Amino acid sequence: MSTLTLYPEDEKLPRNERNVFNLYLITVLVLFLLMMLLGLTMRMTQADWIGVPSRLFYQLLTMHGAGMVGTMSLATIAVMWFFLRKYVHLHLWAFLTNYVLFMLGALAIIGSIFIGGYAGLWTFLYPLPVHSMGVWSINAAALFMVGYLLIGVGLLVFYLDAAAAIIRKFGNLGRALGLQWLFRGEIDPSHPKAVVASTMVIIANGLGILAGAVVLVMSLINAYFPSDTLNALVAKNLIYWFGHMVINATIYMGVIAVYELIPRYTGRPYGISRVFLWSWAVSCVFVIVVFPHHLLMDYAEPRWMAIMGQIVSYGAGFPVFLVTAYGVLTNIYRSNIRWKMPSRFAVLAVFGWAAGIVPAILDGTIEINKVMHNTQWVPGHFHFYLILGVLPMVLALMYHVIGNRAQSSHDTVSSKIGLPAYLIGALIFTIAFLDAGHLSVPRRFAVHLPEWMATDRAGSIGAMLIILGMLVFATYIIIGLLRAPTGERPSNTAG
Amino acid sequence: MIFQNEVFLIALVGMGLVTLGFIYVIFQAGKPADTAEAAQAHKTSNLLRKWLFVALLVIFIGASYATLHRFPIPLQHEPLQASQVVNVIGHQWYWEMSATQVETGAPTEFRVTSADVNHDFAIYAPDGRIVVQTQAMPGFVNKILYTFDKPGTYKIRCLEYCGLGHDVMAADLTVVAATTGGHAS
Numbered sequence: 001m002s003t004l005t006l007y008p009e010d011e012k013l014p015r016n017e018r019n020v021f022n023l024y025l026i027t028v029l030v031l032f033l034l035m036m037l038l039g040l041t042m043r044m045t046q047a048d049w050i051g052v053p054s055r056l057f058y059q060l061l062t063m064h065g066a067g068m069v070g071t072m073s074l075a076t077i078a079v080m081w082f083f084l085r086k087y088v089h090l091h092l093w094a095f096l097t098n099y100v101l102f103m104l105g106a107l108a109i110i111g112s113i114f115i116g117g118y119a120g121l122w123t124f125l126y127p128l129p130v131h132s133m134g135v136w137s138i139n140a141a142a143l144f145m146v147g148y149l150l151i152g153v154g155l156l157v158f159y160l161d162a163a164a165a166i167i168r169k170f171g172n173l174g175r176a177l178g179l180q181w182l183f184r185g186e187i188d189p190s191h192p193k194a195v196v197a198s199t200m201v202i203i204a205n206g207l208g209i210l211a212g213a214v215v216l217v218m219s220l221i222n223a224y225f226p227s228d229t230l231n232a233l234v235a236k237n238l239i240y241w242f243g244h245m246v247i248n249a250t251i252y253m254g255v256i257a258v259y260e261l262i263p264r265y266t267g268r269p270y271g272i273s274r275v276f277l278w279s280w281a282v283s284c285v286f287v288i289v290v291f292p293h294h295l296l297m298d299y300a301e302p303r304w305m306a307i308m309g310q311i312v313s314y315g316a317g318f319p320v321f322l323v324t325a326y327g328v329l330t331n332i333y334r335s336n337i338r339w340k341m342p343s344r345f346a347v348l349a350v351f352g353w354a355a356g357i358v359p360a361i362l363d364g365t366i367e368i369n370k371v372m373h374n375t376q377w378v379p380g381h382f383h384f385y386l387i388l389g390v391l392p393m394v395l396a397l398m399y400h401v402i403g404n405r406a407q408s409s410h411d412t413v414s415s416k417i418g419l420p421a422y423l424i425g426a427l428i429f430t431i432a433f434l435d436a437g438h439l440s441v442p443r444r445f446a447v448h449l450p451e452w453m454a455t456d457r458a459g460s461i462g463a464m465l466i467i468l469g470m471l472v473f474a475t476y477i478i479i480g481l482l483r484a485p486t487g488e489r490p491s492n493t494a495g
Numbered sequence: 496m497i498f499q500n501e502v503f504l505i506a507l508v509g510m511g512l513v514t515l516g517f518i519y520v521i522f523q524a525g526k527p528a529d530t531a532e533a534a535q536a537h538k539t540s541n542l543l544r545k546w547l548f549v550a551l552l553v554i555f556i557g558a559s560y561a562t563l564h565r566f567p568i569p570l571q572h573e574p575l576q577a578s579q580v581v582n583v584i585g586h587q588w589y590w591e592m593s594a595t596q597v598e599t600g601a602p603t604e605f606r607v608t609s610a611d612v613n614h615d616f617a618i619y620a621p622d623g624r625i626v627v628q629t630q631a632m633p634g635f636v637n638k639i640l641y642t643f644d645k646p647g648t649y650k651i652r653c654l655e656y657c658g659l660g661h662d663v664m665a666a667d668l669t670v671v672a673a674t675t676g677g678h679a680s
Contacts (some may be wrong), residue, residue, distance in 0.1 A: 055659055121656055127633065128612045128658060130564035133587050134658050173648050232613065232633050266524075277605045297615065298630045299637035307563065314555050324550055325513075329520045351517045358509035365558070367567045368502050374615055374654035438503035440625045442617075442654050443664040451623065491515045 006264050007404050010086045017085075020096050024078040025398055027099075029474040031071040032391070033399030036470060038064040040463040046448045047456035055135065057446035058119035065122030065145075069247050070151055072386065074102055074317050075394040077158060077255035080126040082397060083194040084162060088169045093159030096216075101154030108147030116140025121444070123243060124148070125233035126215070127156065130223045138223050141192050145223075152209045159202045161211075166199055173199050177284070178277040193259040193270050206436045207288060208245025211238045233300055240294040248287055251353060252386070255324060258346045261400055262328055265343035266335035270327070282315035286316045306366060313364025314430050325354040341414050342403065344435040345396035346359045348423070353390025356381055359434055374444070376455070377437025384430040387466065388423075395473055402480025418472030425465025432459035444468055498622055522636035566595055569640040577604035577640060585614030585631035588660030590651055595666070600673035605639040607631045618668065621647035628654060643670045 014020055038060045045052040052060070081095050117138040121127040129141035161174065167482045170176040176199040216240035218230055263270040292309035295301045328350045337343055359381035363372050363466040371379070399414070436455035441448070448456055528536060569575055578601045585608070598602045607616045607642040610633040617628035618641070626649075629637040643649075653664040 048665055054662070058656075058659065058661075119659070122608070123656075125613050125656075128656075131587070131612050131658075133658055133660075231582050233635060236613070236632075273546075278565075297628055297631065298635075299571050299639075300632065300635040303566070305566070306568065310563065311559060314559060316553060318555075321551060322544060326540075326547070329516065330537075332524040333520050333536055334523050334526050334532065336527035337524045339525070347517070348522065351513070355510045355513040358513065359506045362502055362506055366560045370567060370627055372501055372502065373628060374617075375625070434503065434506065438499040440619060441497065441625060442662075443654060445657045447662050489526075491570075 004263055004267060005318045014132050024476055025481055028071050028075040033474055035064055035067040036467050043456055043460040044313055047453050047460050053420050054446040059113050062119050063113050063122050069122060072250040077248040079257045079338050079397050080198050080253040083260050084198045087192045087195050088165035090165050091161050094158050098154040098158040101150045105147040105150035110141050114142045114143035116143060118144045123239055126219055126232060128231050142223050147221055149216055149401050152213055155209055163202045176280060182276055187272060191273055193272060194256045197252055197256050200280050201249050204284055204287050205245050205249035208242050208337055212242030215239055227295055241291045250390050254390045257393045258349055259399040261346050261396055262331055265336045266332050268331055268335050270331050270492040276323055276332045281322035283319045286312050293364040296366050310366055311366055313361055317361055320357055322353055325350050341399035341411055342396045345392040349389050349392035353385050354387030356389055372437055375437040376441045377435045378432055378441050379443055380433030380437050398477045402477055405483045414472055414476055418469045418477050421465045422469025425462045429459050431461030432462060448493055570639055571638055575604045575640050578600040579603040581605050583607045583616055585609040587611050587658055588664040590666040596669040598671055598673045599643045602640050602642045606636050608636045609633045612657050613655045614657050617652050618656040619650040646670050646672045
């Protein structure tokens with residue numbers, strides 16, 4: 001069970017662990033800022049405030065997509081590692097290997113885009129990477145895909161180490177998920193939510209990454225042996241299974257921070273329950289089979305898959321609303337919560353997830369998808385839950401970690417300037433996208449019609465505010481991370 | 496009301512309700528509760544959760560039935576018997592269409608495929624809103640069945656990123672008032 005102690009002993013980071021953990025956090029903060037700047041550049045281009053050639057625009061779009069998904073993944077892996085290591089024995093080398101392979105993969109991707117000119121987007125939708133009309137080479141596309149493979153291998157190394165550690169402790173993944181208590185039996189109150197969530201992610205994201213690996217290898221073979229063609233629909237299914245899973249896994253890893261931190265700031269136990277276990281078991285299945293909602297406009301897809309995509313999209317709302325959001329709200333209600341940056345971000349994160357799922361579910365309806373698919377409605381909903389959901393989960397942990405290191409006024413500046421700028425900016429930014437989506441503005445257009453530009457300009461202003469907030473957060477967090485914990489020697493540092 | 500406006504309104508109402516719930520609890524969160532009040536709050540929250548579950552279940556079943564009982568995508572492996580048929584092939588970066596004029600009032604079948612990469616065949620009404628779309632995929636034919644009710648110049652845009660010329664890949668489709676019940680082929 002999650003602790004009520006603000007900084008428990010078993011969360012302390014020995015020197016090596018602390019160095020690697022800091023490396024993760026500082027890297028992701030810098031990457032988030034860089035990728036946000038790319039995003040702002042694109043919105044300002046669409047707003048006709050700056051001029052970026054189409055070719056460069058689509059390169060930036062490719063970098064922004066791959067970069068943000070990768071960075072979200074790296075950041076939430078750090079969240080999962082930070083809490084899971086208290087309950088099972090994780091190897092530092094696996095955590096570090098993931099980082100190294102991520103950086104190597106990122107280098108390959110950056111090289112493919114900015115040297116090779118690859119602009120086939122993060123979705124590498126077959127056969128576009130090898131059919132650029134001479135804009136980029138086969139080698140550039142292959143380098144991009146090799147970059148993905150490196151990142152995928154890193155993730156699998158980390159997940160396999162975590163899976164082995166969980167199995168050593170709990171016997172098998174089913175018991176770690178708490179399946180033995182779904183129908184009967186007294187639930188062990190000390191069974192950690194972090195283990196349940198991590199196990200779900202290992203199963204679901206492990207399958208998603210394997211699907212990605214299969215289609216990447218198939219695409220690489222096709223790149224150099226063009227006579228070995230792929231079935232475009234099968235390739236698309238595998239790509240969206242992978243893509244959907246990897247980005248959704250970030251929420252399920254990130255939410256561990258909410259489960260762990262909220263009770264420490266409310267002082268109220270946040271126990272595990274049969275409803276909680278059901279919600280995670282169901283979510284595990286749902287998140288694996290929901291990906292056809294990305295293919296609702298592929299009419300050649302079997303009808304049962306489209307129906308499953310819609311029904312499961314609707315069903316996925318139940319665990320979020322009834323268990324996670326409701327559980328957090330119940331825990332903080334009249335708890336005399338200590339409103340610090342970590343608790344603020346944790347509550348904001350759950351709000352972002354719960355509110356962001358509303359436009360997502362609507363878009364998962366076939367009838368609505370016929371007029372909203374690939375409009376800016378789509379980036380509207382996923383930016384909502386990424387900026388107001390997943391990123392605040394990561395920031396909650398970061399601020400919590402520096403909370404016992406920094407003695408400065410970081411909490412005041414962050415909460416009085418950073419947080420309002422970030423929150424208001426995020427709402428303007430995401431609602432501008434949703435507004436544009438309902439006006440049928442296409443996504444992924446380098447050049448916009450004049451009648452679409454009002455939403456682009458509002459979105460640009462929102463993006464500037466987000467970046468201002470993020471600059472404040474990143475500055476204080478990086479300073480805090482590089483400090484030794486209050487009252488402790490650097491050689492024996494707390495987390 | 497335009498369909499997209501209805502969807503936007505539903506989204507804003509749904510997100511607004513979630514926001515109100517959070518704001519209410521956040522304002523209450525700073526207040527302490529004694530043991531009796533905490534026990535009462537626990538009891539009330541369990542009851543509320545049951546009602547919320549029932550409400551979501553009703554929405555889930557109602558919305559699923561309303562949107563799926565007449566499946567919104569036509570059968571793909573049977574003749575659609577439409578009086579007007581338009582064959583569409585997506586190319587990097589233009590549309591090849593067997594007809595660029597159709598009539599109102601009678602169903603039009605669009606048989607959509609691609610000669611190279613994935614595209615998305617989206618039809619924009621004269622008011623600038625999408626009326627229907629489907630993916631244009633190499634190796635597959637996706638069939639749209641749509642009945643236009645307003646004449647005018649409709650715009651075809653590609654909504655699946657297909658490379659450098661993606662945003663200029665457009666065509667016009669003229670919809671005229673019905674005369675003989677359709678002539679496109």
